[in-house]
Amino acid sequence: MPAERAPDWLSAGDALQAILAGVQPLAAEERPLMQALGSVLAEDVVSPVDLPPWDNSAMDGFAVRAADVLGASPEAPVTLPVVDDVPAGHFASRALGPGEAIRIMTGAPVPDGADSVIRVEHTDGGVEIGAAAGRVTIHLDADTGRNVRSRGEDVDEGDVVLRAGTVLRAAEIALAAAVGRPSLRVVRRPVVAILASGDELVPVEEFEQVRAGRRIVNTNSYALAAQLAEAGLEARVLGIARDTPESLIEHLKLAAGCDALITTAGISVGEHDHVAGALQAMDTEVDFWRVRVRPGSALAFGRVGALGGIPWFGLPGNPVSTMVTFALFVRPALLRMCGHTRIHFPSMTVRLAVPYSARGDLMHLPRVRLDRQADESFLAQLTGPQGSGIASSMTAADGLAIVPAGAELRPGGAVRVVVLNGAPLVEQPPV
Incomplete structure (x- = not known):
């Protein structure tokens, strides 16, 4: 962020609340039935017939x-x-x-x-x-x-068979077809722009530069596109902007027509961190910058005026920080834009296998594997070294343990874990 803006240092809960308050469901659109899976219904569906129509x-x-x-x-x-x-x-x-x-x-x-x-x-x-x-x-x-x-055993003519706000799964799609609906009005799902920046980054197709020791792969764009797909959302990858204001603005303009923007890296106070300046030039209103979590403290949120006021999520550049902040802060907001009310991964209380110290004033989110025990309880094991640049710590993770700032946890102690990709989703936020 610009030097004149002091870090806000919001708690994780306050940051999430601010983000969710800053987004709203998108407008409704008519979608063919075969393309409506995962969408949120924007209208009641009334049956014009009895089902079954005869004994x-x-x-x-x-x-x-x-x-x-x-x-x-x-x-x-x-x-x-x-x-x-x-x-x-x-x-x-x-x-x-x-x-x-x-x-x-x-x-x-x-x-x-x-x-x-x-x-x-x-x-x-x-x-x-x-x-x-x-x-x-x-x-x-x-x-x-x-x-x-019997005739009408399932549905009577005039019954409301699906309510507005329903998430359309296979069963709902089948029922809509059964009552003669080839299309449905659903809340539009956002198209999300992803922009990575950094002179050190290359796409995976240029891996020879990595092998030569000159560059690193832009893994964040691949991770975010995959996380968006897991949530049923469409990604528009804008490429890699170089560490100049001109390149950043040029790439940011490619987000025109999108419903949200995610950037990774470049929002600290380093001499070559130009993302904040480029966004400022595009009339961006910043709601906050910095959150008391580790990994992921360099999180920012705002709206880009030059892009129609779409929400902007500024994520840290380290790969673990990017994936963690997306899972806890960005994904719920995008699901709310889809019309969902259950937007958070579920959490569960388990026992910790090893001691863990959350020194300092940041809440820690160590990556853990959940091992089922003989008594059907779960034991949380750390996935290994917890540095925010250790991407392999995410591949082994079933969840994120929530360790309050300053806590000293002993083996066997209780800890709450956000279950990544857990279902069903819940209304209550985990942080």
């Missing part, structure tokens, strides 16, 4: 009247003439009369007059079906009054 069979078997087969058993079977054959997608040619049976397949409409479907396993399978002499012998009456799915 139908829950089994392959024979439609009968219960009174005609009561008492049937292996010792005293009941034989009935079979007067029709109804596969799925077809209707009986006539009503069922007393003392008759109609062969029927699962899902086929139950003929008028029938109140039971005897599954084929309780019969001899029928003989000469389709001929005048067709008949079936029933060996068991256990299905009398059963295996008929």
